[in-house]
Amino acid sequence: MSSTLTTNRYGSIAPEIYDIDKPDFALPDTAFHLERFRGFSAPILEPACGSGRTLIPFLQAGLDLTGFDPSPEMLDRCRARCSATGFAPDLAGWTFADFAYPGTFGAILVPAGSFTLIDDFAAAMAALRRFHDHLDPGGVLVLDIQGLASLPVRGEDRRRWTAPNGDLLTLEGVRSRTDWFRQRAEVTYRYERWRDHQLVETQIDIMAQRFWGLDEFRMTLEAAGFADISVVGDYDRSRGVRSSDRGWTFEARKP
Missing domain, CATH: 3.40.50.150 (Vaccinia Virus protein VP39)
Structure with missing residues (x-):
């Protein structure tokens, strides 16, 4: 793919x-x-x-x-x-x-x-x-x-940061696909921006890599x-x- x-x-x-x-x-x-x-x-x-x-x-x-x-x-x-x-x-x-x-x-x-x-x-x-x-x-x-060696790794990634303007930025990454034949993996990342304890922005990115x-x-x-x-x-x-x-x-x- x-x-x-x-x-x-x-x-x-x-x-x-x-x-x-x-x-x-x-x-x-x-x-x-x-x-x-x-x-x-x-x-x-x-x-x-x-x-x-x-x-x-x-x-x-x-x-x-x-x-x-x-x-x-x-x-x-x-x-x-x-x-x-x-x-x-x-x-x-x-x-x-x-x-x-x-x-x-x-x-x-x-x-x-x-x-x-x-x-x-x-x-x-x-x-x-x-x-x-x-x-x-x-x-x-x-x-x-x-x-x-990175292809079998399936751990979830959950982290958070405070932006210079005080926003809380969060990330959640989950391995969503592993293609052993093509040496390829996909991770779905959900990014969120929180301001004053309210969710104000959400983005979904799918990152695909081929390992060698x-x-x-x-x-x-x-x-x-x-x-x-x-x-x-x-x-x-x-x-x-x-x-x-x-x-x-x-x-x-x-x-």
Whole structure:
């Protein structure tokens, strides 16, 4: 089953929660990727840049980033956050399936498993080929994915946050579908906004992900034209990858 307009949509409440729950450097990927790109002088593209959790620290480090995201709400927050920190990067409302730039980039960075939101193998393969086409010769793709160990996980997700204006924001996530054949899972999220003890807004988002095998993804990168492929588990370069890793970071080069 391929993604539709009803899946992987971030409405207005989800990006607000995202910024509260994941402030800059709250997750280990940002520091890891900043170290990788220290001193990098070529332009970098960040697909699915969201509200700027990675993009803004990279700009602050003097790196040249361009970003796109299909969520208008995420992009609005990203533009506002960039403006507040004195930056005005090139941001666009592309998707993985239709992004197109007139030039190429020295690197493409997809952190924190955003690539798994492409929940169909053929669409993921097309995106990787599009990445390849948008890289300079010798350019690098750095991409985080979640492995198949995440596919059986069925725990419910219930959390709450207080927004800066005092609203109570709540989330309830329930695994609603697991497709073992396509390595795909759906989680139905219910977002609520409470103000003065009254429910004032509710949104339902269905998030779909496709999880990957380690060798499967390596071979998929090779089929897309990439070479010199390496992988790191859980942002730890001091050891080899493990089946228990929550995520893998692949790096590959366009010959």
